[in-house]
Amino acid sequence: MYPPSFDYAAPDDLDEALKLLELHNEDAKIMTGGVGLINAMKHHVIKPGFLIDISRIRELGLIGDHGGYLSIGAAVKVAELQRSDLVKRNYTALSEAAGAIADPLLRNMISVGGNVCTGNPDDDLPPVFLSMDAQYILAGRNGRRVIDADGFYLGHMSTAIRPGEILVEVRVPRQTERSGSAYIKRELRQNDHLVAGVAASISLEEDGRYKRLAFGLSGSGNTSIHARLPKFTGSRPVDVPVGDIAKMVVEEASPLSDRQGSASYKRKVILVLAREALTLALQRAEQGGQK
């Protein structure tokens, strides 16, 4: 299967990529990993006339601890995110979500930027970034702007990226000593389309009360969903049954009936996953930081 002809450039410098994007704007697509893009091009779903491959821009390929936040370059492969000891230790849900994407070979190809920017509600990283209050850094010809993941997902395959902009980095606020997170995804069979996925990210006060409690959902509507539950801030986990919190998470979901199951079945799955993810995140937080 072949896409129509196009031109291709793989600049090793971000300014060059932004110039090319300005020049070919309407007709250009940014490629980082390329897996989703190439499959869509082979099926003639999209027909860009110019591909700008940003995977060779060195600064976009780095994962780093920047004190207040974890920095992830847009061209980092999700396999690297999954394997990173720093990510496993302090941002466990992120490592779990990266490991839940596609299969081991495709994880060697798929980039963080692609998974974040497609706007597909089934993608695994966005719910984790939403639950952790991540920020996305967008570069344009006139400089950079920072947007909260919370304001990024506008609808099905629709994001807040403007023409001429490239996602260059994701920043995840540093998780405290008493924080924990988990991402659990349900598939009918391994590597199949998901039924639904739930990310839970919490932090606790010194005395064990909830300081912050947030969820992100995949496969639960026409966009990635952020469920913040501020009403539980200050409560002690023993006083609020995990099942009650999970029920409130389900209220934020509006899953669609499809081949993976009916909407009512998916709501039940989301309820169970929310319970499991919160239980796991709590265990991790109570063990004194993520393990």
Add this chain to the structure above:
Amino acid sequence: MKISVNFNGRNVDADVEPRKLLVDFIRDDLHLTGTHVGCDTSSCGACTILLDGVAVKSCTMFAVQANNRNITTIEGLSKGDELHRLQSAFIEEGGLQCGYCTPGMIMTSAWLLSNNAAPTEKEIRNGISGNLCRCTGYDSIIRSIQKASSDRRGGRK
């Protein structure tokens, strides 16, 4: 577009259309037909190759993306007539039926063992989950990979 790629230790310069898929470049232009096309939609893994030592699906890459990089195909695993230990293990354990998925299975396994010399059965099953065998001969494939990994450690199973 002009590209320069190292295939199995040999430098290849070529002028390719940007939309040329890497797997078709390998098969049709380089005549290395050991790399197979199965689903052509990144599901089956028959087209698996190593890109700078890392296993990827060559049906979902354009040849231009491989510019200035190193590629190993199934033809590059053996040293002359001396088979790679994975190839020998697949023969000894009967790790194939029709053989269509075999080059992809072996390339994925080569990558798997390069990162983990002694994978558990579960790690092997997860590791090859991007490669489909439609004969469903998975048990003998897993035994073959286990044999190759124990051979590497210089011991027996």
